[in-house]
Every structure is written in structure tokens, then in C-alpha cells.
Amino acid sequence: MECRLNITAGYKEGKSYIKDLYVGTPFRVVSVGQRKRDNKLYQMIMSTSPGILDGDQYIIGISLEEQSRLQLASQSYQRLFDMENKATQNLTVDIGDHAFFAFVPHPVVPHENSNFESRAKITLGKESSVLISEIITCGRKHYGEVFKLKKFHNLTEVFHEGKLIVKDNVLIEPGRIPIQNIGILEDFTHQGSLIFVSTKKDTDKTELVNHLVEKSKDFPEVEIGISALESGGFVVRALSHGAEVMYNYFLAVQDFLWEEKILTP
Template sequence: MINTLNITVEKNEKRSFLRDVYVTQPFRVIPVGQHKPDDHAYLMIMSSSPGILSGDEHELSIRVKENARLQLQSQSYQRLYNMEASARQQMEVIMEKGSSFFYVPHPIVPHKNSTFISRSRIHMAEHCELLMSEIITCGRKHHGEVFEFTKFHNLFEVFHNDRLVLKDNILLQPKENPLQAMGLLENFTHQGTLIYSATTDALPVPELVDKINELLEREEDILGGVSQLHHKGFVVRVLGHGGEQLFTLFQNIQELLWNIPN
């Protein structure tokens, strides 16, 4: 089943707002920033489905127009159910000049025998700011399912003026490559990746990296680090034992970066 979500966010003289939206079942988009003190757009993607099923194909298209700022949120943990075949997701984000797009979704819970293939392509113009994250759990740990999914593959690409500047490729196949082996996740059960990329020269990247390292040092029972990119930005990698801890950490990082003076 093909499920479609198209969002366009624009900025007028006063604020960023949802200009256009088109969704098919099970998606729904609602505004959630009514009580925010700023003039940016805050939207939540909701779903009437309990999770992603075998044969599902999600097609997400997001356009953030010139000088608009969008912070997108998810409704709840994303469950990947037991599958006979596979499920796929395609996400494309178009960022016009001076725009910002931040998306820190809830953790993904891949159930036993699930196969999920995802690809995200982000196109950035000048003076843009991007933050996206992903947290992958081991599965339904409290039901005895630890790395019993079949395959999880996510390809993430960022383009600046049609030139590829960042590529992150995660492929997990625990039945072929045990993830708790030495040199992989070892005793950790959850992993998270947060990517921050900007196309402006004014960004104080070293100072931001120091602040994020301070946030990482405050956390207990995790292993994490920050890698600065060759262009303006960095990647945060974290290993842990619980999805909620990593999700809260990434929300705190998002809050820090969202409030950088433009």
C-alpha cells in the first residue's frame, strides 16, 4: 500500500506557516506550536496505523520555502511489524534559501522478521540549516526480541546546490552479522545518529561541538561522540540501552541548535 504525505511550509511577513498539505491514509498533519513564543512552524505527523506493515510504501515530500523554519515531530515510536516481504520509505526534502528543517522522530522498533528499506534525500540551497536524527532499537526487548529483525537499511544523502556533500549508509542484518559481537554494538542495544548540516559561513561549529560533548558527558550508561564534517556541520553517534534516553538527548541537542541566533 502506497501512503503519501506532501507538506509545503512558507513564511510571510509575520511567521512560518503550513501553506499546502496533501496526505493519504493513514497520515495526518497537525500544528503543535500554538503556544511557542516564536514565529516558526511546528508540525506533527500522526498516523492511524499501529505501525509499518509488510508491503507498505511511504512517500514523504517536504518543501521549506525561502526563510521559513519548520520543526517536524512524530507522534510515537515507529513499529516495524513482522513481515513476509518488506516495507519501504522514500523521503525528499527541498530547502530553499535561508530555510531551516529540524526533525527528531521517536525511536524505531523493528519487530521479529521485519525488513525495512529507507532512503532520504535532502536538497539544500544557500544559508540553510538542517537537523535530522534516527534512533534504532533492538526490537521488543521486554518481549524477548533482541535483534531478531531481518534487515534495516537507511541511506541518507544531503545535497548542496545539487552537489552531494554528505552520505550516511546504515545497513543492519543481525542474522548475518550479529550486532552484539565484538567491534559492533557489543553490550549496547540501541543506537542513534543525529546529523546537523548548514550552508552558512557564520556557524560556530567548534563551539557547538564542545557544547554537545558536554551534554554527552552528563548522560550515564551511554557511549557517544561527535564528528565534525568537512563542510559546516557534524554527526553525533550514540550507543545506549534505552530509546527514551537517546530520544531525550537528541531533543536537548535540537533545542540547543534550534535557538542559535540567525
């Protein structure tokens, strides 16, 4: 089934708002920022489907106009069901000048024999920022499904002024790659990536990275590594034995960056 979702965030009189919204089955979008007083836009993506099924094609488009601020959230863990063939997702994000988009979704749970390919293309304007993450679990561990998926492949590309500045390629294919060998995941069962890229010229990467390293001490169950990007920003890699603690750490990173003064209008 082809599943489409398009969101356009606008900016007017100092406030971000939903300028345009197209929701196709099985998506729903609800506002979750009623108690916020910062004039930014908070939306949650929901679904009437229990998860992604064989043959599903998710096509999601996000657009942020100049100066807008949009933070997306997901409803729950994303399940990838048993598949004869595969399912796909294409995410396109266009971020205008002086805008900021953040999306920290719940972890992905690939069931046995699931096959999922995802691609995200993000375009940044001038003085704009993006924060996006993903967490992949080993599957339904308590059902004995530890890395019994067929394939999980996610490619994320970030562009600025027509130039590719960040490319992140995650592939888990247990039938070909010994995922739990030394140098890969070893005995860890969950892995995550968080990408933050900013074209703001006054972004102090060193200060941000040092803060996030210090913050990680509050989450001792998560092993993290942070790499600063030449283009401005950083990539966080995380490993753990559980999804919730890693998800909470990523939310803490998002909260810090979202409120940081250098990222506000």
C-alpha cells in the first residue's frame, strides 16, 4: 500500500504553524504543543496500522519555510512485520533559511523475516539546522527473535547549496554480515544514530559535543561516541542492551539543542 504524508510548516507574526497538511491512510497527525509557550510547532505522527507490512511504501515530505521551527514526534515503537518481499520508506525534508527541524522517533522493531529499505534526503537552507535520529533493536528479544530479520537498510543524506555534506549508511543483514562479531555490534543488541547538522556560522561544535559527552554520564547503560562534522554539527553513535534508555538519551540531546540559545530565532 502506498502511504503518503506531507507537512508544511509556516512562520507568521513570530509563530510557527501548520501551513499545509496532507494525510493519507494510515497516517494521522496531531498537535502536542498546546502547553508550550515558545511559539514553535510540535506535531506527532500517528498510525492506524500496527506497523509496516509487506509491500508498504511510505512516502513522507516535510517542508519548513523560512524561520519556522518544527519538532516531530512518533506515537510508538515502529514494528516491521514478517515480509515475503520488502517495504520501503522515502523521507524528503526541505528546510528553509533560519529554520530548525527535529525528529527523534521511537525505536524500530524488526520482526523475523522483515525486509525494510529507507532513504532520507534533507536539504538545508542558510543559517538552518536539522536533528534526526534512528534506533534499531534486535527484534522481539523476549520471543527469541534476536537479529532474525532479513535486511534493514537506511541511507540518510544531507545537502546544502547543492552539495552533499553528510551521508550516513546503516545496513543490517544478518544473512550476509555477522552482526554480533568483533568490530560490529559484538554482544550489544541495540544501536542508534543521531545526526545534527547546522549551517549557522556561530555554532560552537566543541561546546556542544562536550556537553553531550557530560550528559551521557546520566545514561551509563548506553555506550556513545561522538564525531564532529567539518560542515557544522556532529554524529552520535550509540550502543546498548535496551531501547528505552537510548531513546531517552536522544530525547535529552534534542531537548538541549532545541532550547539552546544559538538555535533560536
